[in-house]
Amino acid sequence: KQEVTQIPAALSVPEGENLVLNCSFTDSAIYNLQWFRQDPGKGLTSLLLIQSSQREQTSGRLNASLDKSSGRSTLYIAASQPGDSATYLCAGGDNNDMRFGAGTRLTVKP
Amino acid sequence: NAGVTQTPKFRVLKTGQSMTLLCAQDMNHEYMYWYRQDPGMGLRLIHYSVGEGTTAKGEVPDGYNVSRLKKQNFLLGLESAAPSQTSVYFCASRTQVEGRTEAFFGQGTRLTVV
Numbered sequence A: 001k002q003e004v005t006q007i008p009a010a011l012s013v014p015e016g017e018n019l020v021l022n023c024s025f026t027d028s029a030i031y032n033l034q035w036f037r038q039d040p041g042k043g044l045t046s047l048l049l050i051q052s053s054q055r056e057q058t059s060g061r062l063n064a065s066l067d068k069s070s071g072r073s074t075l076y077i078a079a080s081q082p083g084d085s086a087t088y089l090c091a092g093g094d095n096n097d098m099r100f101g102a103g104t105r106l107t108v109k110p
Numbered sequence B: 001n002a003g004v005t006q007t008p009k010f011r012v013l014k015t016g017q018s019m020t021l022l023c024a025q026d027m028n029h030e031y032m033y034w035y036r037q038d039p040g041m042g043l044r045l046i047h048y049s050v051g052e053g054t055t056a057k058g059e060v061p062d063g064y065n066v067s068r069l070k071k072q073n074f075l076l077g078l079e080s081a082a083p084s085q086t087s088v089y090f091c092a093s094r095t096q097v098e099g100r101t102e103a104f105f106g107q108g109t110r111l112t113v114v
Helices: none
Strands: A004-007 A010-014 A019-025 A032-038 A044-051 A056-059 A062-067 A072-077 A086-093 A104-109 B004-007 B010-013 B019-025 B031-037 B043-049 B065-067 B073-078 B087-097 B100-105 B109-113
Touching: A004 A086, A010 A019, A019 A032, A019 A086, A019 A104, A032 A062, A032 A072, A032 B100, A044 A056, A044 A062, A044 A072, A044 B100, A072 A086, B004 B087, B019 B031, B019 B087, B019 B109, B031 B073, B043 B065, B043 B073, B073 B087
Parallel strands: A010 A104, B010 B109
Antiparallel strands: A004 A019, A019 A072, A032 A044, A032 A086, A056 A062, A062 A072, A086 A104, B004 B019, B019 B073, B031 B043, B031 B087, B065 B073, B087 B100, B087 B109
């Protein structure tokens, strides 16, 4: 079954900096990969979804890429803002189930 | 537009008590999932369902049972609660239309077993 890993576990950057969050997975037969945001004590908000036939998706300041051959996905955040502070989770799976990484806790300092 | 609704939002149980968590979705999704989230461990899959009347085990199924009698509902049961089951539980549903699949989550149920 799919195993998903996220590095780093925590990241702190000054406001305005561009940053990259990493997600790796063990099974290249991944069906799709989805990035979520979670604020403390809250549920999950979907940010970007990349289908297995796609290589990247963009939404505003966010860009997610998927490289199935290397088992990696990245979430790029441009011009970070304090409001981007949250935990970012990636999830991927086969046709049926969906497995999560442990998340990266991002802090953007004003 | 309710999406995915979890009931209850909070609950405190005594060790050995039983309870059922309800997940309801109004998007006609085939796939539904139950996860638990513990500090520093991300979300771990408990059980999932690929359609009405079907269930399957995930990563951490022990101590839990599920049922999917109706397409829109996925129930998670704890027959004899243990302190190790203190966690935040999330339900999700997923669509799969023309190869496009996206998951939607409920707001979570915070369960404490004392």
